[in-house]
Amino acid sequence: METNGKILKAGIILIAVLVVLGYLGVYLLTIKEPVFIKHYIEEQIYTGYQQGPRQVDLQLYYITNAGDNRVVSRVDFPEYPEIQVPASEYGMHGGFMTYTSGPQQTPGSVKGRYSMRTVYLGFSFEEDYYEETIEITKAVIHLSDGSVVETEIGSVTFHFDEERSEVLESRGGSGSGALETREFSVKEDIELIEVFSPILPVIQDSLEMKINGRDFKDIEGMNIEAGETFLVEANTQGSRGSQAFGEELRYLKFQPKLRFISEKGTEETRILVSGWYPIPNYEFIEIFQYLRQKGAL
Amino acid sequence: MERGYKKIFWALFFVTFHLNIGSLQLLPPFMGWLILLSGLQELTSALQNSSISTASFERGRTSGRILVGLTLLGTLGSLGTGGDWMEAPVMTFYPIIIIGLEIITFFYILEGTHEIFSALGFNERKEESEGKLRTYLLMVIPSGVLLTFALFFNHSFSMVIGVLLGLIAVIYLLVFIHQVKKFWMENPLENPVLEKRETLFSGTE
Incomplete structure (x- = not known):
């Protein structure tokens, strides 16, 4: 019976310690507001x-x-x-x-x-x-x-x-995960100005996109003549992968647009690709690290 | 003795398996623990004029009383808040505290049982009760540890294993208590003054 007494004592002490540590953990890990x-x-x-x-x-x-x-x-x-x-x-x-x-x-x-x-x-x-x-x-x-x-x-x-530019016509494309290829035909001569997005500062380090082989940041002044096509190759996940924004948990949904001058001299825009990052399926420890980093704990 | 163990058996049954009609719980846990206290009272009364120590049963009654108080609070709190208060951080480990007290209570009940068998010279039964208690402890303590982990991390797998292990431990204990009850039914204590076991229990071993 002495052995049983020791097992009970050890077991109850173990459970009690776990409960005390548990309450301490509950207190420390509870966030005050969402x-x-x-x-x-x-x-x-x-x-x-x-x-x-x-x-x-x-x-x-x-x-x-x-x-x-x-x-x-x-x-x-x-x-x-x-x-x-x-x-x-x-x-x-x-x-x-x-x-x-x-x-x-x-x-x-x-x-x-x-x-x-x-x-x-x-x-x-x-x-x-x-x-x-x-x-x-x-x-x-x-x-x-x-x-x-x-x-x-x-x-x-x-x-x-009101409506999308009809100067550019999508000729289809293909996509696999974050990689997307789209081809556009041009109905009249155009001069490219820029690729823009209000969240470009957030995504520019991660977005890889080429227009006819040229980096999207370097297209200003590029001319495409009527009847030609141009190819957009985009890696909307960038070279850094889905955890690229790891410093902060983010949800991204973007549609970078091409701004160009048409033959008529008007400035027009057209969405090139669509990118979407679901929030990563973080586990407890990653959420904890994120909250600690944000000062929520 | 038989009545005491019978009550303990049903007390453990009712606190483990909740009988509900719709959302209404027929026998709240504190009622189960009250039945257990009544069972322990029967055992100590049956032994009061003997030389057998009832100290273990008395200790069991003390932890049993705490269980009545805590589970009564739990029931009243749940009724008052519609169950919401069980979600409060302070209640996170309430079930573990109950399990801990339950382990202590049944330890003393089995220790008391062991002492009776020992005092009366039922060596086989004495050893059996010691072994059963050890097996129970070796199942129920890991179950408590797993459930503590599961409640903290909301970990479903640990919860399932912990509950299953705890359930097996309780069923194991129920079977043993039933056997003890049956033993005392077949060998009733006619005279509470147990001076000569041979006279009172001749041929029972």
């Missing part, structure tokens, strides 16, 4: 092809404690207080109309002490906005318990153009 990752998103909206408001669905991502049962119920944008956006963590289509017999399960992907959560937003732009470019950098997040968090979300830009 941490939104930085989003760098550009959305091109063409307004000339159909009537009615333009719908754009977007997702914002944030990290919260795994035991946080609150969900985002509303999102406001202090820079554009007039923009009212339905927000839900249960998806935009059907999430509001689901009925369950029991309590609805808290959404999110739990990673250790944290949960990666997604907020679905449904933007709807009326004609009033068609003349401007909207850039959202801040959001006021309303949570289901009534608490409010004001946070920087990165840069979400909406461009409005």
Whole structure:
């Protein structure tokens, strides 16, 4: 019986130590409020092809404690207080109309002490906005318990153009993962000005793109004659891979555009490729490192 | 004795396997622990006029009382907040604290059982109870460790293994308590004053 007593003593001490360390860990690793990752998103909206408001669905991502049962119920944008956006963590289509017999399960992907959560937003732009470019950098997040968090979300830009340039015609392309090749035919003589994107400063170190073999940063003054084609080869993931932005967890969605002067002397633009980085599927330790780096712990 | 072990058996059964009607729990855990206290009371009463020590059962009752208090708090808290408070950081390891106290309580119950068999000279039973207790501890302690890890990291795999191991340990314990109950049913203590085991339990071994 003496041996059993020793086993009990050792076992209870071990469990007690783990529980004490566990509580210490819970205290140290709990974040005070949700941490939104930085989003760098550009959305091109063409307004000339159909009537009615333009719908754009977007997702914002944030990290919260795994035991946080609150969900985002509303999102406001202090820079554009007039923009009212339905927000839900249960998806935009059907999430509001689901009925369950029991309590609805808290959404999110739990990673250790944290949960990666997604907020679905449904933007709807009326004609009033068609003349401007909207850039959202801040959001006021309303949570289901009534608490409010004001946070920087990165840069979400909406461009409005009536219609895409018809001077360039896409002749198709191919894509494999982050590598994309697209060919355009030119209907009239053009002179290239630049490739631009509002988030170019963020992506330029990672984006590799060539137009007829020339680096996209070095195309100014390049002439392409009517009837010719040009080839765009892009590696939207760049040479540094998906973890290229490792210093900070980011969500990127970009559509770099070519700006050029047409034969008529007008300046026109055309989207060349689309790039999209889902947020990396971080594990607990990586999320912890990210939060520590951000000073959230 | 038989009634005491019977109550302990059902107490352990009810605190482990929750019987629900819809979302309503028929027997909240604190009721189970109250049944256990009643069972321990029966055992100490049955032995009170004997020379057999009831100290282990008394210790078991002390940890049992703490379990009643903690599980009663848990039940009231859950009723008051609709279960939300179990998500509070301070409640993270509440189940582990309960498991720890449960291990201590059953250790003392099995130690007390071992002492009775020892005092009455049932050497085979005495050794059996010692071995059973060891096996129980060697299953339930790793289960507690795994569950602590699982609760901290929200680790599903550790949770499943920890729960399974804990469940096996409890079933193992239930079977043993049932055997002890059966033993006392077949060999009732007619006279609580146990001076000469041979006279009272002739031919029972």
